[in-house]
Amino acid sequence: MSHEDxxxxxxxxxxxxxxxxxxxxxxxxxxxYDAVFAQGALTSREKALIALAVAHxxxxxxxxxxxxxSALEQGSNEEQMTEAIHVAAAIRGGASLVHGVQMxxxxxxxxx
Amino acid sequence: MAVLPTLQKQRHPLASGAAQRRRLTEVRLPxxxxxxxxxxxxxxxxxxxxxxxxxxxxxKCNQTCGHCHVDAGPDRTEMMPAPVIDACLxxxxxxxxxTLDITGGAPELHPEFRRIVREATALDSxxxxxxNLTVTRLPNYRWVPAFLAEYRVEVVASLxxxxxxxxxxxxxxxxxxxxxxxxxxxxxxxxxxxxxxLLLNLVTNPVGAFLPPAQASAERDWKWExxxxxxxxxxxxxxxxxxxxxxxxxxxxxxxxxxxxxERLVQAFNPAAAAGVMCRNTISVGWDGTLYDCDFNQMxxxxxxxxxxxxxxxxxxxxxxxxIALGPHCFGCTAGGGSGCGGAIS
Numbered sequence: 001m002s003h004e005d006x007x008x009x010x011x012x013x014x015x016x017x018x019x020x021x022x023x024x025x026x027x028x029x030x031x032x033y034d035a036v037f038a039q040g041a042l043t044s045r046e047k048a049l050i051a052l053a054v055a056h057x058x059x060x061x062x063x064x065x066x067x068x069x070s071a072l073e074q075g076s077n078e079e080q081m082t083e084a085i086h087v088a089a090a091i092r093g094g095a096s097l098v099h100g101v102q103m104x105x106x107x108x109x110x111x112x
Numbered sequence: 113m114a115v116l117p118t119l120q121k122q123r124h125p126l127a128s129g130a131a132q133r134r135r136l137t138e139v140r141l142p143x144x145x146x147x148x149x150x151x152x153x154x155x156x157x158x159x160x161x162x163x164x165x166x167x168x169x170x171x172k173c174n175q176t177c178g179h180c181h182v183d184a185g186p187d188r189t190e191m192m193p194a195p196v197i198d199a200c201l202x203x204x205x206x207x208x209x210x211t212l213d214i215t216g217g218a219p220e221l222h223p224e225f226r227r228i229v230r231e232a233t234a235l236d237s238x239x240x241x242x243x244n245l246t247v248t249r250l251p252n253y254r255w256v257p258a259f260l261a262e263y264r265v266e267v268v269a270s271l272x273x274x275x276x277x278x279x280x281x282x283x284x285x286x287x288x289x290x291x292x293x294x295x296x297x298x299x300x301x302x303x304x305x306x307x308x309x310l311l312l313n314l315v316t317n318p319v320g321a322f323l324p325p326a327q328a329s330a331e332r333d334w335k336w337e338x339x340x341x342x343x344x345x346x347x348x349x350x351x352x353x354x355x356x357x358x359x360x361x362x363x364x365x366x367x368x369x370x371x372x373x374x375e376r377l378v379q380a381f382n383p384a385a386a387a388g389v390m391c392r393n394t395i396s397v398g399w400d401g402t403l404y405d406c407d408f409n410q411m412x413x414x415x416x417x418x419x420x421x422x423x424x425x426x427x428x429x430x431x432x433x434x435x436i437a438l439g440p441h442c443f444g445c446t447a448g449g450g451s452g453c454g455g456a457i458s
Contacts, residue, residue: 013375045329069376072318073448075325075333077278 012062045074052081053088115284116176118185119362126362127183129413135365136356136440139374145442152383157392157436159405162428164394166213166453167192167200168407169228171399173218174247177270177283179317181357181411184217196401197224199423205235207428213394213453215242215407220256233263240266242315242453245294246287257294261301266311268350268453269295274337278319295344304346313348315455321364321373323380323448324351327456350455353377355408355444377443384458385450391436394453397423405436406445407453414439 019026037047048070055063071081119127126132149155171188173180192200204212212232219225219241232239241260248256260267269291273279276288295312299305304312314334318324331349338344354360356373364370391405395416401423404410418434420427450457 009372043329045325069322072320072322073325075330077273077275 007061009061009065012066015062043074045071045076048074049076049080049084053084056085057088057092115174115186118176118187119183119359121185121187124362126358126365129411132357132361133412133414133439135361135370136374139371139440141374141378141440141443143378145438145440145446148378148381148443148446149386149438152386154383154386157389157438159432159434159436160392162207162209162393162395162431164211164213164390164453165200165204165209165397166215166394166407167228167397168215168217168399168410169197169219169222169225170217172221173216173244174221174250175218175244175284175287177244177359178363179282179354179360181355181360181408182217183358183411188217190399191222192224192397192399192401194224196397196399196423197228199401199426200397201228201231201235203423203426204232204237207426209237211238211240213240213242215453218244218247220247220253226259229259229263229265233265238266239263240268243267243269244283245269245271245291246283248294248297249290257297257301257303261298261303261310264310266313267298267303268313268315269298270315270317271295272316272319274334274341282317282319292342292344295338295346296342299343299345304344311348312346313350314346315350315352317352317354321354321367321369321376323376324353324451324456326449327351348455350453351449351451352453352455353444353447353451356441357408357411374440374443377447380447381443382446382448382450382458385448385456386446388450388452388457389442389445390452390454391445395431403431405434408441408444409437409439412439412441 037044048067051063052067052071055067068081126135146155149157170191171182171184172186172191173184173188174186176185203209214228216222220243229239247253271279271291272282279288279291280286298312301310302308303310316324316330324330327349330351334349335346338346356364356370361370364373394406396404396407396410398404398410403416403418403421403423404414405416414437415421416431416434417437418431420430445451
């Protein structure tokens with residue numbers, strides 16, 4: 001298995017093949033997924049921006065492509081999308097940094 | 113303003129409608145447009161009525177926008193001759209078609225633009241001018257805004273975004289600033305202002321290979337942003353999908369995005385939009401009088417499938433029975449909220 005076996009943009013279009021083997025679970029996922037992204041207490045535009053930020057946080061290339069398009073189609077612009085991924089990056093960076101308190105706790109336990 | 117040569121001037125293969133049709137049919141899609149229509153009971157697609165006569169009076173334009181399906185530009189010389197103009201006006205009168213939609217190119221560059229507007233107005237037609245805004249900044253065309261106001265012409269003006277960078281990326285450097293100046297002048301004349309009856313509608317095409325946003329929410333954003341940033345008011349925002357034709361097709365080809373974009377259009381097929389496509393209530397007239405189902409078919413050299421193929425032998429009854437000519441590009445009008453010259457469909 002080589003690097004070329006992973007992450008082809010065209011593979012996103014084959015997502016529904018996941019129905020093979022577990023059609024009922026796929027159906028449930030699809031229906032839940034559609035409901036999640038429908039307009040609700042949050043607008044579809046807000047949801048697309050959240051999804052774009054999360055896609056960067058989980059570093060899913062398929063999701064990044066899909067939600068870049070989706071955010072544009074929901075009317076967001078490049079500035080708004082870039083700010084959204086900064087939010088994701090800040091939470092990721094902050095999450096690393098806040099663990100420094102854990103480090104400090106353990107330092108205290110070990111130190112004199 | 114940076115103005116690029118048209119595809120025709122470059123002798124680009126995609127300058128030909130036949131070459132564009134060939135390229136589009138090469139793309140392997142999950143289903144054809146005809147199949148998609150069949151599933152909704154709309155195939156074969158037929159007209160409902162002729163409410164709009166859309167006349168493309170010439171391909172000359174002072175801009176060469178990156179998404180232009182006409183391949184319009186300063187180097188184009190096609191202009192609708194006087195006998196064809198006369199025939200269009202006669203058809204308008206004889207068939208009581210309520211709306212004359214004048215497009216191009218920049219239609220105001222046609223030497224007979226004013227005559228067309230005057231005569232169509234005298235017939236009590238609703239006249240629409242598809243204006244690129246910047247034409248009104250040219251020294252010899254400063255008369256345009258006041259003339260349009262005098263004849264109460266509905267202005268449908270192109271502005272892809274409420275910010276300069278995106279607008280200039282699609283339409284050329286400096287276009288945004290000139291467009292804002294033109295919109296201010298139209299507002300000063302009463303266009304887009306409540307109580308004047310002077311309609312100023314804006315058209316936005318996405319700046320790239322994606323679908324336009326929902327029209328109603330985009331309109332709210334635009335009204336807020338254009339008022340806040342520039343003190344500009346307008347009536348309606350029309351969101352129009354970029355068609356994979358001419359210069360936008362060339363752009364897709366250069367970016368290797370033709371397949372992905374067409375697949376996106378197919379994936380977003382909306383049966384409700386299909387029922388309301390503009391070709392069902394519009395006849396499009398080419399500069400030489402040839403009749404088409406829409407301006408997109410016109411640029412693909414795909415004329416009406418009817419014995420009444422030219423405005424000079426216009427036969428409303430014959431045209432009413434025609435089957436509308438279709439192709440893969442038609443997915444552009446049925447994707448998402450749908451798209452036509454009047455914006456979203458559903």
